[in-house]
Amino acid sequence: MNVIEVKNLYKSFENGKQVTEILKNINLTVKHGEFVSIMGPSGSGKSTLLYLLGGLDQPTRGNVLINGTDLSTLNDKKLSSMRNEEIGFVFQFYNLVPNLNVVDNISLPLMLSGKKISDYNDKIDEVLELIGLEDKRKLTPRELSGGQQQRVAIARSLVFDPEILFLDEPIGNLDSKTGMKVMELFAKINREYGKTIVQVTHSEKSAEFGTKLVRLIDGEIDEVSDVKKLYKTA
Numbered sequence: 001m002n003v004i005e006v007k008n009l010y011k012s013f014e015n016g017k018q019v020t021e022i023l024k025n026i027n028l029t030v031k032h033g034e035f036v037s038i039m040g041p042s043g044s045g046k047s048t049l050l051y052l053l054g055g056l057d058q059p060t061r062g063n064v065l066i067n068g069t070d071l072s073t074l075n076d077k078k079l080s081s082m083r084n085e086e087i088g089f090v091f092q093f094y095n096l097v098p099n100l101n102v103v104d105n106i107s108l109p110l111m112l113s114g115k116k117i118s119d120y121n122d123k124i125d126e127v128l129e130l131i132g133l134e135d136k137r138k139l140t141p142r143e144l145s146g147g148q149q150q151r152v153a154i155a156r157s158l159v160f161d162p163e164i165l166f167l168d169e170p171i172g173n174l175d176s177k178t179g180m181k182v183m184e185l186f187a188k189i190n191r192e193y194g195k196t197i198v199q200v201t202h203s204e205k206s207a208e209f210g211t212k213l214v215r216l217i218d219g220e221i222d223e224v225s226d227v228k229k230l231y232k233t234a
């Protein structure tokens with residue numbers, strides 16, 4: 001079964017009397033374990049598409065199915081629990097809470113969902129080890145580099161063990177060396193943890209970490225292609 005299925009998706013934004021069509025007739029399927037990169041010029045609708053896939057926004061027309069469930073059929077409560085537990089998001093600017101330490105930032109989605117943190121101690125240790133920040137548990141974001149802050153955001157996105165990760169320009173704010181290290185981490189999360197990943201990126205180099213490339217132009221899919229495996233697995 002397809003983990004993500006997009007059917008005849010359209011999105012327009014209304015600004016007063018003016019309606020702008022941002023996405024047009026998007027059809028796309030993503031299978032379990034794929035790592036899809038969405039590329040395209042600024043303003044072509046990449047983030048809008050990602051938010052529709054993740055249920056953060058609703059399409060004007062068309063459907064998004066996650067594991068066979070049409071998001072438009074879910075009530076608010078079901079949608080938000082799906083977003084919490086089956087989907088992880090990582091954004092360009094980390095979105096960490098400045099006065100919470102690393103562990104508390106990672107635990108935040110659990111707290112907001114009313115989970116007992118002590119039930120997740122092993123999971124928290126596991127994601128801390130994955131991001132390589134076990135020795136920085138008690139530091140706050142301002143005591144971390146940009147790359148480390150993004151790693152915390154990645155750990156936070158994994159704490160519910162979601163099947164899918166959505167990444168919006170996840171290395172857009174990092175220098176290229178740090179960015180490539182973060183991409184290696186996503187490749188590992190894809191391969192070893194079997195997470196399905198969809199990322200928006202500006203960087204061809206970062207798209208090479210994926211398995212499939214979707215090119216978006218003016219809100220339409222221009223091309224879908226397999227990525228040549230230039231990236232060597234470690």
Ligand SMILES: Nc1ncnc2c1ncn2[C@@H]1O[C@H](COP(=O)(O)OP(=O)(O)O)[C@@H](O)[C@H]1O
Pocket residue numbers: 013014022040041042043044045046047048049
């Ligand atoms: N909430 C919104 N209201 C009105 N216009 C929007 C909104 N979100 C995005 N847009 C417009 O949609 C277009 C595509 O935006 P976006 O998906 O962010 O592009 P990209 O991520 O490819 O740079 C842009 O022209 C943007 O101004």
Ligand SMILES: [Mg+2]
Pocket residue numbers: 046047048200
């Ligand atoms: Mg964008």
